[in-house]
Amino acid sequence: MAAIYFLVFIFGLLIGSFLNVVIYRLPKNLSVVRPRSSCPTCGHQVAWYQNLPVISYTVLRGKCASCDQKIGIQYPLVEMLVGLFAVLLFPFEKGLLGIEHLDLFKFIVEFSIACVFLAHFIIDIKHQLLPDKLNLYLLAVVTPFAALSYPPHYWVLGGVVGFMGPYLVTLFFLKVRGVVGLGGGDIKLFGILGILLGPIGVINTIFMSSLAGSIIGLGLIASKRMNKNTALAFGPYILVVATLQIFFPDLFDMINPFVFN
Ligand SMILES: [Zn+2]
Structure with missing residues (x-):
């Protein structure tokens, strides 16, 4: 063993x-x-x-x-x-030879998510970028898994809500106030997370990562480590929140102040 x-x-x-x-x-x-x-x-x-x-x-x-x-x-x-x-x-626990195809598929999906999240996290902190190629790979493993595991109204609607919500809000702020909020990579990542977490789940991701980003951003401004115009990577907040939701759901429910269930 x-x-x-x-x-x-x-x-x-x-x-x-x-x-x-x-x-x-x-x-x-x-x-x-x-x-x-x-x-x-x-x-x-x-x-x-x-x-x-x-x-x-x-x-x-x-x-x-x-x-x-x-x-x-x-x-x-x-x-x-x-x-x-x-x-x-x-x-x-399934025993190596007794592993069913679906368990192996689940492992590939979860392991891929963990690896892409780690790469995204480091790249975004260094370059303020969530590369399309990594998002595309994530989309390619997550979509068939969600389609096999969940009903269409869960994962299709989740993808639409996860992508369109942040996209429309970002567009609104760009048109009305002329500020660029989320980057394209952030919005695409939210869309993919919606496919995996469903519409309610991804609304939680959006709210929790915005809350975490605001608290830490305000803290950094208050401590004069940055000013209001400093570009800050938002990806790490999304990634930490999504990691909790996917791999530690009980812990996530405990600390989530928004009651969307
Ligand atoms: Zn050398």
Whole structure:
């Protein structure tokens, strides 16, 4: 049994290693498949044995093998986190060979959500961007899962409410007050979350993330860390709230002050 946990963890580490490439390259509009990874400072191509998740970082003591350029701690951290996601979400209790197709599908969907959320979170904080490619991948795994699991009025209406609500509010503020509220990536993410969480669920996401964003934004303005015109990524608030709703629904219900049930 321990061997299966180990294999699933290794699988997670490898996906985490790929996720690091996605996080680095997507905002720069580079291909995530080619070329092979290289050091951004000296151009040294990373050999496969220098690219082993976590191990290589430890052996190389966080530095490029050729020059002394530091490798960010973010790399092994993302790998470890994704390894952990895989172990936590994998349906071990079913016994590896007895796993039904639907359990495996559920694992792929949940694991994909966790990975995309992590990449979105880091990219949005660094670049104020939720890349279309990640949203598109999320849409592609979430939609068939929702269509198989929920009645159409739940997921179709959820998608419409999740997308159109924030879209119309943003359009209103743009026309009436000339301010850009949410970015396109935020609105698309709300739409996808609507498909997964249903209309009521995504209204909760919208209200809770707006509340969290307002409280923290006002706190930052009050502490003079930013002024009213500082652009702030909104994605992280949506992602944290949606993580609670999807993976910790009981905790979410406990802290949710809006009673939409
Ligand atoms: Zn180098």
